[in-house]
Amino acid sequence: MAILLRCGPLSAEDGEGRRLYSAVTVALDDECLTVLEGPSGGGKSTLLRQIAGLAPSEGVTRKLGGRRWDGKELPGWRSEVNLLMQDAPIIPGSVLENLNFPYEFESAGERVFDGERAGELLEEVGLNTIALDRQASTLSGGERHRLAIVRALLWAPAVLLADEPLSGLDGPRASRCFDLLREHARLPGHAVLCVLHDPAMGRGADRRMCLESERLTAA
Amino acid sequence: MTDLIQLTPVDLLVATVLVLAAGLVSLAMRLDIEKRLALSAARTVVQLGLVGLILERVFALRRPIVVLAILAVMILFAGREASNRSTRAYRGMRWDSLLAMGATCLVVGAVVTQVVVGVQPWYDPQYVIPLLGMILGNSLNGVSLCLERLLEHLSARRHEVELRLVFGATRSEALREPIRAAVRTGMIPVTNIMAAAGIVALPGMMTGQILAGAPPMQAVAYQIVIMFTLAAANAMGSMLIATAAARRLVAADGRLKVEQLR
Numbered sequence: 001m002a003i004l005l006r007c008g009p010l011s012a013e014d015g016e017g018r019r020l021y022s023a024v025t026v027a028l029d030d031e032c033l034t035v036l037e038g039p040s041g042g043g044k045s046t047l048l049r050q051i052a053g054l055a056p057s058e059g060v061t062r063k064l065g066g067r068r069w070d071g072k073e074l075p076g077w078r079s080e081v082n083l084l085m086q087d088a089p090i091i092p093g094s095v096l097e098n099l100n101f102p103y104e105f106e107s108a109g110e111r112v113f114d115g116e117r118a119g120e121l122l123e124e125v126g127l128n129t130i131a132l133d134r135q136a137s138t139l140s141g142g143e144r145h146r147l148a149i150v151r152a153l154l155w156a157p158a159v160l161l162a163d164e165p166l167s168g169l170d171g172p173r174a175s176r177c178f179d180l181l182r183e184h185a186r187l188p189g190h191a192v193l194c195v196l197h198d199p200a201m202g203r204g205a206d207r208r209m210c211l212e213s214e215r216l217t218a219a
Numbered sequence: 220m221t222d223l224i225q226l227t228p229v230d231l232l233v234a235t236v237l238v239l240a241a242g243l244v245s246l247a248m249r250l251d252i253e254k255r256l257a258l259s260a261a262r263t264v265v266q267l268g269l270v271g272l273i274l275e276r277v278f279a280l281r282r283p284i285v286v287l288a289i290l291a292v293m294i295l296f297a298g299r300e301a302s303n304r305s306t307r308a309y310r311g312m313r314w315d316s317l318l319a320m321g322a323t324c325l326v327v328g329a330v331v332t333q334v335v336v337g338v339q340p341w342y343d344p345q346y347v348i349p350l351l352g353m354i355l356g357n358s359l360n361g362v363s364l365c366l367e368r369l370l371e372h373l374s375a376r377r378h379e380v381e382l383r384l385v386f387g388a389t390r391s392e393a394l395r396e397p398i399r400a401a402v403r404t405g406m407i408p409v410t411n412i413m414a415a416a417g418i419v420a421l422p423g424m425m426t427g428q429i430l431a432g433a434p435p436m437q438a439v440a441y442q443i444v445i446m447f448t449l450a451a452a453n454a455m456g457s458m459l460i461a462t463a464a465a466r467r468l469v470a471a472d473g474r475l476k477v478e479q480l481r
Contacts, residue, residue: 054381054474074472079387089378107387155386 004030004191005051005081005159006063012046012055024216026051026193028159033185033192035202037219038211044195045086047211048161051193052083064158065189079107082157084165088148090139096132099151114154121150125177142168149177153184160184162194166201178204223432235260274348283342290351294321297355301460304363307370309479311467316362319459323358324351327452335444353424353445354452357409361453362460365405369461372397373468374480384473394469398461405457409450416446 008025020043028034036044049055053062053074062069062077069077079102090098100113122128125146130139139147145168152160162181166174178201185192185206196202208219238260245253277285298317305312328351332338338346373380376397383393416422421429424445428438468476 052385053472054384056474071472074474075384075387075389078385078473083385085378085382085385087378089382091379091382101383102386102388105383105386105388105392107389 001029001032003027004032004065004189006061007051008060010047010050010057010060012043012050014041014043014046019214020046021211021214021216024211026216028191028193029207030191031186031188032206033182033194034207034209035205036193036195036209036211037199037202040197042211044211045163047216048083048163048193048195051161052078052081054078054083075105075107079105079109079155080157081159081161082152082155084148084152084160084162086163086167088141088144088165090136090144090147093136094133095130095136095139095147098136098147099132099154102151102155111155118150118154121153121180124180125150126173140168142170142173145169146173146177149180153180156184158190160190160192160194162192164195164197166196166198174198174201182206274344277344277348281342281344283340286342286344286347289344289348290324293352293355294324297324297359301359301362301366305367305370307367307374308481309370309464309467312366312464315463315467316366316460318463319362319456320355320358322459323362323452323456324355327358327448327455328354330451331444331448335448350445350448354448357449358452358456360408361405362456364408365401365457366460366464368404369397369401369464370468370480372400373465373475374477377475377477380469380475384475388473390466390469390471390473393473394465398458398465401461402454402457405461406450406453409446409453413446413450416442422446 005028006025009023010026011022011024012020014020024047026047036047038044046055050057050060051062053071062081064077064080091101093101099118102108103111103113119128122130127143127146127150130143136144136147145165149162149165152162160181165181166177169177181192181194182204184190194205202208210217210219238256242253242256245251245256273289277289295317298320299313301316301320302308302312328347331354332347332350333341336346336350341347380393380397412422422442422445425438425442428441429435433441468479470476
C-alpha cells in the first residue's frame with residue numbers, strides 16, 4: 001500500500017524532562033485507518049500535536065502524497081493534516097458558527113461550507129435534534145465530541161489525526177462515529193490516525209501502531 | 220489669572236485634617252486601612268512635592284534637552300509600571316510595554332502639542348510635560364488592561380486559538396479575536412470617561428483650569444482635546460502592546476508558545 005503521509009524524525013520529552021520518544025518517524029498508508037495505542041502518558045497526544053505542527057518539532061520533514069511541506073507552509077499543512085483535538089474545544093458562538101468558521105480562513109481555498117452535507121452528518125452522529133443556532137457552550141461533552149467529528153469530516157482533510165475522538169460517547173454512538181472515521185480513511189488519497197482507549201474498537205482498524213518505551217512499533 | 224487664591228501651608232494642614240478624619244473612620248470601623256492610608260498620603264505629599272520642585276526648576280530652565288530627559292524618564296517608568304501590573308509575564312514583556320508606551324507617547328504627544336495646541340517653542344515645558352504626563356498616565360491604564368486580557372486569553376482559552384490553527388488559520392487569523400478582545404478591553408476606561416464627561420463629574424484637568432481662573436469654554440476646549448488625545452493614545456498603545464505580545468507568544472508558523480508564559 002502506498003504511503004500517504006510521512007513525518008519525522010520526531011522526539012519529545014514530558015514536562016519533567018523525561019524522554020517520551022526519540023527519532024520516531026510516522027508513516028501512514030493511503031486509504032487506511034491506523035490506530036495508535038500505548039500506555040497513557042506515553043506521548044500519543046504530543047506525537048499527534050507534533051505532526052500537526054502545534055508542539056515544538058525541530059528539523060522535521062513533513063511529506064504528504066510525495067509533496068514536501070516546509071515550516072513556513074504549516075497553516076496549509078494543518079488544513080490538509082487536520083488534528084481532531086482532545087477534549088473537543090469549541091469557539092464561542094452557535095453550533096453553526098462552530099461548523100463553518102474554518103471556511104473564512106485563507107487556507108480554505110476552494111472549500112465552501114456545505115449545509116446539506118452538514119445536516120446529513122449531524123443526523124449520522126445523532127445531533128440532528130440540536131438547533132443550529134444553539135450556543136455551542138451549552139452542549140454536553142459527548143455532543144461536543146460529535147460536533148468536532150462532524151466539523152472534521154465536513155472539512156474533509158487528506159489526513160485526520162484524531163486524539164481520543166470517541167470520549168464521552170456511549171457504545172452505539174461511539175461505534176457509528178468510528179465507522180464514519182473509517183469510511184473517511186478508506187477514501188483514495190485519505191488516511192486517519194486515531195488514538196483510542198477502547199481495545200475492542202481498535203480491532204476494527206486497518207492497522208495498529210504502538211508508542212511504548214520511547215519507540216513506535218507496529219502492533 | 221490674577222484672582223487665583225493662593226494656598227498657604229496652613230491650608231494644606233487643614234486638608235490634612237480631612238485625611239486624618241478618613242483614618243479615624245478606618246479605626247472606628249476597623250477597616251484596617253489606616254496604615255495604608257497614612258503611607259499613601261505621605262507618598263502623595265513627598266512625590267508631588269518633588270515633582271513640584273523639579274517642575275519649577277525645569278520651567279525656569281526652559282532647555283529642550285532637560286525636557287526630553289524628563290520625558291524619557293516618564294516613559295521608562297510608565298513602561299515598567301505597565302508590565303508590572305500584569306499578573307502573567309513572558310520574556311521581553313518589559314521591552315514590549317516600553318515600546319508601546321514610548322511610541323504612543325511620542326506620536327500622539329507630538330500631534331497634540333505641535334499640531335493641535337501649537338506649543339511655542341516646541342519644548343515649552345509648561346505644556347509639553349503635563350500633556351504628555353496625562354497621555355502616559357492614561358495609556359498606561361489601557362496598555363496594562365489590554366496586556367492582561369490578551370495573556371489571559373492566550374493561556375485560559377488557548378484551545379480555542381489552537382482550534383482555529385488546526386483548521387489552517389494563519390497566525391494573524393488565529394490572533395484576530397484575542398487581539399480584538401484585548402484592545403477593546405484596553406479602550407473601555409477611556410470610552411467610559413468620555414461618555415460620562417461633565418455629567419457625573421467635571422474632568423480633573425478642566426476642574427483644575429477653572430479653579431485656576433480659566434474661562435469655562437476655554438477649559439472645555441482643552442478638555443475635549445485631551446479626551447480625544449487619550450482615546451487615540453489608548454487605542455494606539457493597546458494595539459501596539461497586543462500585537463507585540465501576540466507576536467512573541469505565537470510563532471510565525473502559528474505554534475502557540477504558551478511555555479513562555481509565566
